[in-house]
Structures are given as C-alpha cells and as structure tokens.
Amino acid sequence: MNTVLSNLQLNPGDELLTTGQEYFASRNALEFYAHRNGAEIVEVPIDVPVSDPDQVIDSIMSRITSRTVLVLIDHISSATGMIYPIEELIQKLDRLGIDVLVDGAHGPGMVPLNLAELGAAYYTGNCHKWMCTPGTAAILYVRPDRQNGFRPAVMSHFASDFETELSEFQVEFSWNGTIDPTPRMTIPFTIDYLEDLHPGGWSGIMEDNHEKMVRASELIEEKLGLQLTCPPSMLGSMGAVILSYKDPSGLPHPEGIDPLWTWLLREKQIEIPVIHTADPPGRFLRFSAQLYNGDAEYEYLAEALKNSPHL
Numbered sequence: 001m002n003t004v005l006s007n008l009q010l011n012p013g014d015e016l017l018t019t020g021q022e023y024f025a026s027r028n029a030l031e032f033y034a035h036r037n038g039a040e041i042v043e044v045p046i047d048v049p050v051s052d053p054d055q056v057i058d059s060i061m062s063r064i065t066s067r068t069v070l071v072l073i074d075h076i077s078s079a080t081g082m083i084y085p086i087e088e089l090i091q092k093l094d095r096l097g098i099d100v101l102v103d104g105a106h107g108p109g110m111v112p113l114n115l116a117e118l119g120a121a122y123y124t125g126n127c128h129k130w131m132c133t134p135g136t137a138a139i140l141y142v143r144p145d146r147q148n149g150f151r152p153a154v155m156s157h158f159a160s161d162f163e164t165e166l167s168e169f170q171v172e173f174s175w176n177g178t179i180d181p182t183p184r185m186t187i188p189f190t191i192d193y194l195e196d197l198h199p200g201g202w203s204g205i206m207e208d209n210h211e212k213m214v215r216a217s218e219l220i221e222e223k224l225g226l227q228l229t230c231p232p233s234m235l236g237s238m239g240a241v242i243l244s245y246k247d248p249s250g251l252p253h254p255e256g257i258d259p260l261w262t263w264l265l266r267e268k269q270i271e272i273p274v275i276h277t278a279d280p281p282g283r284f285l286r287f288s289a290q291l292y293n294g295d296a297e298y299e300y301l302a303e304a305l306k307n308s309p310h311l
Helices: 002-007 024-037 053-061 086-095 168-172 187-195 201-224 259-268 295-306
Strands: 015-019 040-044 068-074 099-103 122-126 138-142 238-242 274-278 281-288
Touching (some): 024 040, 068 086, 201 238
C-alpha cells in the first residue's frame, strides 16, 4: 500500500476516496500520503447491513467528483467479511480515468483471482491468510500501463548489481534490503500442497469454505437473532453479524479490546475478532471457515454466545 501511494503524483485538492470499512493500517497509509501532498480523503460510509452489491456501487459512485484521482477499496472487508463488487467498480471508474487500488489482503486463496482480467491499476494481497504461507509472503500487482516509472519504496539490490532478463519493474522489486526471501519462496509449493488436500483442488476448497460459511452464518443468525452484515451470496470464507454498538473509546485497556473478544478466548477457547468501524459506527463479530473447521465448531460458538454477558 505504501509503495503504491508513494508512487502517486498527488496535488493539493486531489481527492482519495475510500470506505468507512477500510482496514486501519491501509487507512493510515492513505492519510500519510494525502497530508504530505495536500490531498483530501473522502470517506464513504457503507451502511450495514448491505442488501446487495448495487448498494455498495451506488454509495461509492455517488461520491466521485472531478477531483477524484484514486479509489482505495477492499476486495473482502476485514470488518464485515463482505466481498465488494470490485469488478464492476473498476470498470465504471476506469471509464472515468480513475485508478483503483484494491486492498486484497483476504483475496488470494479465498476467491479466484485473475489480476490481468480484473483490470485494477494496483492490487495487493496477503498469502499468509487463506493460502497458509509464512508471514510476510504477499503480492503486489501493478497493471502494465502503470509500471513505467513505478519504483519500490526500498530500492532493490538487484537494480544495478546483476544482469538479468527480468524487466526493470521486476528487477527493482526483487531484493529490497536485507530481507528473508524464504516466505515468498514457499508460495508455489503452498499452492500445490493445498490443492492436493481437496479432490476439487483450489476451486473445491473455495466452494467448500463458502458453503461452510453460509451454514455458519445462517446458524448464528437463527440461534441468536443477530443480523448478518450482507447476504450469504456476498460472502467468501468469512462472515460477520452485527452486534449492539459500544464506543471503543470506552472499552477497557489494552487498546480497547472488546470484552466479548476476551471472554470468548479466555472462557471458551475461541479465537474470533470483534471489530469496530467508525463511519458509520459499527461493531461486528467476524468468523471464518477453512478446511480444518467443522460445523460442530460453529454450533459451539453459537452456544457460547448465548451465555456471554458481553453480547
């Protein structure tokens, strides 16, 4: 995210648009480069629950102006588990000459990805989540027509020391500082390994995880009367329900960790996040599905929530 934003030629008055669900670290980077260059951040509130993808598209497109130069948007919302309709948004914004930076932290391994067909100017995603690689393994995609002059935030050791057939764009990103390259070297092996764990390969993994998540969402919705953040059709391998709002500024230390999050971990041995958003104010319980999860675990979660004093 920082690398992409550092390459933008921003001017005072330019608008950088994002949503109220954007992950805080990405939002921090956006604010840093906006303030450095005198640009403005336009935050679009996404009202939850979302009824259908068009609601998201309409909310974002209604805030586009002649000064909008970039849209930063999740592929899958960390707060709500919702898959954003990025394909249609990218097409609409591209026709207006507006670049899209996709925060695809949860994309690789959860949903099919063909970055060339997707058409985003920039896409970044993590491999240590749904692809199960070691930490720091990630991807940065820059559309070919945006690669000229695009430079890494930390200049590559390869840039002048070696002869290679890699493009100038690739070579400058090949060795940044004294990094440990082994996490990213595991990516192709992890892809093959996980594919062999399911008779349907990666498509089977994604389908099974989605179906498991739909069952879990409907179970928790039914047993607890909690509303889902969006229809199951907009979910991948994560789902979330809407909780009664509590201002995080009034939550106990450290750092305002929600008491429900702590209670589930300490009393029920369930590791599951409770996430807050500021615009609009929201509080969500987010749960996930992977090959190693079974339906009984979501039954256990539902029963645990019934007995929680912090719901």
